Amino acid sequence: MISLKRNSKGQFVDAKGLRTRKSSIYSPKQKDPFKISRTKFSDFLTCQKCFYSDRVLGIVFPDLPGWSLNETTDVLLKKEFDECRELKEPHRIFLQNNLEHIIPFQHPDIDKWRDSMHHGISTQIFDTSIELFGGIDEVCIDLDSDQLVIVDYKSQATNYSVEKNRYLAGTYHQNYKIQMDIYAYIFEKMGFEISNTSYFYVCNANRSALDFNGIMQFTETLVPYQVDVSWIEPKLREMLEVLDSTQIPESNPSCMNCAYVTQSNRFS
Numbered sequence: 001m002i003s004l005k006r007n008s009k010g011q012f013v014d015a016k017g018l019r020t021r022k023s024s025i026y027s028p029k030q031k032d033p034f035k036i037s038r039t040k041f042s043d044f045l046t047c048q049k050c051f052y053s054d055r056v057l058g059i060v061f062p063d064l065p066g067w068s069l070n071e072t073t074d075v076l077l078k079k080e081f082d083e084c085r086e087l088k089e090p091h092r093i094f095l096q097n098n099l100e101h102i103i104p105f106q107h108p109d110i111d112k113w114r115d116s117m118h119h120g121i122s123t124q125i126f127d128t129s130i131e132l133f134g135g136i137d138e139v140c141i142d143l144d145s146d147q148l149v150i151v152d153y154k155s156q157a158t159n160y161s162v163e164k165n166r167y168l169a170g171t172y173h174q175n176y177k178i179q180m181d182i183y184a185y186i187f188e189k190m191g192f193e194i195s196n197t198s199y200f201y202v203c204n205a206n207r208s209a210l211d212f213n214g215i216m217q218f219t220e221t222l223v224p225y226q227v228d229v230s231w232i233e234p235k236l237r238e239m240l241e242v243l244d245s246t247q248i249p250e251s252n253p254s255c256m257n258c259a260y261v262t263q264s265n266r267f268s
């Protein structure tokens with residue numbers, strides 16, 4: 001896919017390929033506050049060279065299009081959970097799974113936690129000036145244990161039903177588990193006690209329906225996941241070493257971004 005750069009008015013402008021905001025570029029060993037999103041941390045886990053090129057060198061990678069249908073599903077589910085939050089009762093998906101003791105968590109910052117663009121949940125990385133942050137979809141509380149239960153919405157459209165025991169084994173779902181682990185880690189660092197069991201609320205569009213008629217039908221499945229935060233701090237320390245290095249790290253041999261750049265340079 002070819003991306004063209006536009007300004008806030010939708011007009012085409014020159015694509016420089018470099019970031020202009022100083023707050024988006026990290027200088028090795030800098031003392032000023034710097035934010036690393038959950039997504040950027042995942043980028044580090046995927047390809048250290050691309051991560052370094054983005055965060056330290058300030059190289060801008062082409063944007064991907066937004067997933068407006070997925071975002072709409074998220075918005076509507078948040079409305080449902082907010083209604084249950086106000087009533088102090090479990091959402092229907094939890095009732096259907098005999099989890100009536102889990103209800104939406106009431107907290108004055110819930111809307112900020114779900115706003116990844118401006119707030120989100122966050123924690124300082126060790127004793128550095130770097131902050132790790134991300135925006136959650138939903139957080140509930142287990143009334144039996146007083147532990148928080150993280151819920152993440154996932155929308156998809158497949159010809160196959162969602163099987164709880166196999167869903168997270170999929171190749172392209174491995175990053176979902178990383179995402180949930182990071183959320184749990186941040187919440188723990190914020191001082192909350194987190195349940196070992198989190199949930200993916202999977203909405204699967206029915207592609208076998210006979211017709212459309214302006215309605216897309218979904219099946220809903222609550223997939224449990226046992227969070228694991230043990231791997232995060234070693235990887236955070238590794239990420240800090242990369243950020244503070246003046247050497248560009250090696251790329252992941254499977255990275256298609258790096259392969260594209262390498263092959264393009266052959267013809268420059």
